[in-house]
Amino acid sequence: MYQRFKIGNKNNDKLIHKIKELKNSGVAELDMRSSGFEKKTAEEIVAILSNLKDSGITHLNLSWNKLGKRTTNDLVIILGALKNSGVTDLNLTGNNLEEKTVEELIIILDALKNSGVTHLDLSFNYLGKKTAQELTTIFSTLKQSGITYIKWTGNDLWNLKTVEEIITILDALKKSGITHLNLGDNSLSKKTTPEIITIFDTLKHSGITHLHLCNKEFLGKTAEELATILSTLKNSGITHLDLSYCELWGKTIEELVIILGALKNSGVTDLDLSWNNLGSKTAEELTTLFTAIPFDIESVRFGLYELQWIALEQRQAIQTRFPDSEHIILINGCSGKGLNPTCSRVDANIYRKLGFKMPPPSLLNMCGFFTANRISPKKCMEKLPIELYEQIQQFRT
Incomplete structure (x- = not known):
């Protein structure tokens, strides 16, 4: 469950009481984006966040709160309040962190070390403006931090850096213990195909298993170029590939068959195709496309609303290859999370309504x-x- 929360000019005691009410409520995601943190002192924010412990909150969204405009000491105090709080996913999107020096960013990230936070979202902090050496130093801080997922969306990394610089940066990430890397919307497609191949080669045997490449600019690459790029992932150790929001609808079915066919024997077993408007293809085209997806791809991800709005024949075309809930994960457009039909009766009913087979419930x-x-x-x-x-x-x- 999800809870939206604004603090602004509200009385701190009332805010703390509201946080305490969340305990055992079933709410796991607390959204405090753009919530007026600038109107509170660091001590007041700490008083609020320290009550998250044992509340059941695991996902905390602090995006767009101008945290980068606070002193480094303030940020260390604020983030320190999350230690052992139960929060595992922390969203710091759009917090002006580019205004901090390398030394300050290292101190800030150190505050999250072994805090229990494993997923860190640093999107749209324009950190791509830092030099390659500076970014290498920053990422080195993540080593043995306990953070395994980093989201780097919209930091303009590829556009501002040479191939050699990007390789240096990725090398630092390889050694940091990161297993999930989100590089979406970083103008990667502006690099030439040989350059992208060189960059992807860096990821081989890196320990990174989940790679997110959601980037609408991929539409500018030909099917042959994209197939060549994806074939680089073979034996890389990457098992989960995210191609959501890549505007794949702009490719013909013949081109899509070439592109996805490149994943055969790549080691990729989970493929995210959500929000690519594939519902614009006919039922016959979808049958061709999904039949062509290599059989070593065990599961695909699709936008829930995409499947709800397409015709029955189109859904059935997809179900010829992925007929049950175990092999197709439906993504909720609001939360960005996959439905969990195993643990939610509501989610299970959504799958059934869309015509997917459901496995019998286990005794557990x-x-x-x-x-x-x-x-x-x-x-x-x-x-x-x-x-x-x-x-x-x-x-x-």
Whole structure:
């Protein structure tokens, strides 16, 4: 569940009370973007955030709060409040961090070291303006930090850097322990095909398993160029590839077959095709396309609203290759998260309504569902096997 939260000029005691009300409410995502942090002192913000501990909140959105305009000491204090809070996903998009020096950014990132935060979103902070050496130094800070996912969308990395500089930067990321790398909307496609291939070669055996390349400018590359680029991923160690928002609708079915066919024996098993308006293709074209997707691709991701708005025949064309909920993940356009039909009856019904097959519920799921929907004293919960306890928590969020 999701909760939008603004602080602005509101009384701190009331805000703290609201945070406390979230405990055991089932709310896991707290959205505090553009919430008026500049009207609060660092101490007031810390008083609010320190109440997140044991609240059940795992995703915290602090984007667009002008945090970069605060002193470095303020930011260290604020981020320090998240240590062991239970927050694992932190969104710092659009916070003017480009205004900080390298030394300041290192101190700020150090505040997140071993804090429990594993996913960090630094999108649209225009850090691409820093030199390659500066970025290398900054990324080196992430080593042994516990952060495994970094989102670098909209930092204009590729446009402002040479191939050699990009390779130097990626080398620093390889050594940082990052496994999920989001490089969307960084003008990558403005590089030539040989340059992109050279860049992707750097990712081989890097420990990075999830690569996000969502970039509408890929439409400017020919099918042959894109196929050549994607074939570079073979034996790279990358298993999850995100091609969402790449405007693939602009390619013909014949071109798309060439592009996706390049992933055969690449090691990629999960492919995100969401928000590419593939619903603009006919049912016959979609049958051709999805039949051509290599069989080593075990699951694809698709936008929920895309599938809800296309015709029955088009959905059935997709289902010829991916007929059940285990092999097609539907992405909610509002949260950006995949539906979870295993743990949510609402999500399961959405899949059924769209004509997807559902696996029978496991004994663990049934136990978790019924226990989660009954009031269970904390002491009783603590005595449950860890597998069942974790499953119950999934149903409660």
